[in-house]
Amino acid sequence: MENKAHALAAGIFVLVVAAMLAGLAIWLTRDNTSYQQYEMTSKDGVTGLQPQAAVRYKGVAVGKVTRIGFDPQVPGNVLIRIAVNDQAPITPSTFAVLGYQGVTGLAHVQLDDEGVAEPPLPPGPSGLPRLPLRSSPLSRLAEQGPAILGQVEEATHRINQLLGDDNQKRFSQALDGMGQAASSVAALTQRLDTTVKERLDPALAALPPLAGDARQTLQALQQAGVQVSTLASDIGQATRRLSAEGGALDQITQGTQALARAADQFGSSTLPRVNRAADDASRAARQFGRTAGGINENPQLFIYGTGRASAGPGEPGFEAPKVQP
Known part of the structure; x- marks a missing residue:
């Protein structure tokens, strides 16, 4: 009996100590801060965000995430409920984004304020006010990822083509x-230097005689120009004579027109007659050929005509004449 009493006393002592420890823990962890509940809805994923995650206003912890679920008003949207300290400066221009901490992938709610008021969102079925939740930079990067990858692939393909x-x-x-x-440029430069030294200097010395020769050449060119002008006037007169009415060009044009009319008449009247005569001759030749073939196969045509002769005795198809009674 004493052993049972000792065991019962020990059990009661353990239970009392456990209750005291639980009460102490609750008293030490109690939170007397007054919170305001808000809701946020988002069509983007909230990977890494967990209940009890921190809520920060410009980096300062002001609350925590209390619930994560689905929005009953907008199918497919995620509904996030947060508790924010009443002392936090929440204004009509406050918005929220998802922030990620380091490389752990853990997310938190980051509140910010641009000072530009936005239209307030209507409260949900719970009646709690809603804050706008904008897409995070990581979400925007994920949305633009396929386009960026396509551009990178196209650039890589072009680089591969360029470096083929x-x-x-x-x-x-x-x-x-x-x-x-x-x-070649270096060699040409050397040649130019050599030419300047060996030929240009003597040529400069010979410029005065060349100037006199140039004057004579210009005079000769002037005389040639006068002769060319005279020749051009003669050619113009000949051209006018050729182009005049009744001239050579007019006669050539009339001859060409007559030749064209003769060709049209030949094509419209003579050629059809020649074609019909050729067709008649072709039909006659075919008939003559068939007649010659028939005579070659059956020479008796000259005697019996085109009809077939009756078979004689001993020939296939022979029939004896009937005897009259």
Whole structure:
């Protein structure tokens, strides 16, 4: 009996100590802060956001996430309920975004204020006020990811085409050509220097005699110009004579028109007659050919005509004449 009494006393002592510890923990962790409940709805994913996640206003902790679920008003949207300290400066221009901490992937709600008031969102079925939840930079980057990947792929394809084997050969050939051109320019420069030293100086000395020769040449060119003008006037007169009414060009035009009329008449009247005569001759030739073929197969046509002769005795199809009674 004493053992049972000791065990009962020990059990009661443990229960009392456990209750005292629980009460102490609750008293130490009690939160007397007054909170205001808000709701947010978003069509984006909230990966990494958990209940009890921190709510920060410009980096300062002002509350926590109390519930994460689905919005009954907008199918497919996520509904987030947060508790924010009454001392937080929440204004009509306050909005929320999802922030991510380090490389852990854990998310929190970041409140901010741009000072530009936005139209207030209507409260949900719970009657709690709603704050606008904007897409986070990570969400916008994920939305633009396919377009960025497509552009990167296109740029990579173009770079691969630019750096292909054929283009590399062309670049090598272009570089070789540039090297050869540089060598040619250097050689040409040397030749120009040599030419200037060896030929230009003597030529400068011979310029006065050349000037006299140039004057004579100009006079000869003037005389040639006068002769050319005379020749041009003669050619103009000949052209006017050819182009005049009844001239050579007019006669050639009339002859060409007569030849065209004769060709049209030949094509409209003579050719059809020739074609009909050719058709008649072709039909006669075909009939003559059929007649010659028939005579070749059955020479008896000259005697019996086109009808077939009756078979004689001993020939296939022979029939004896009937005897009259």
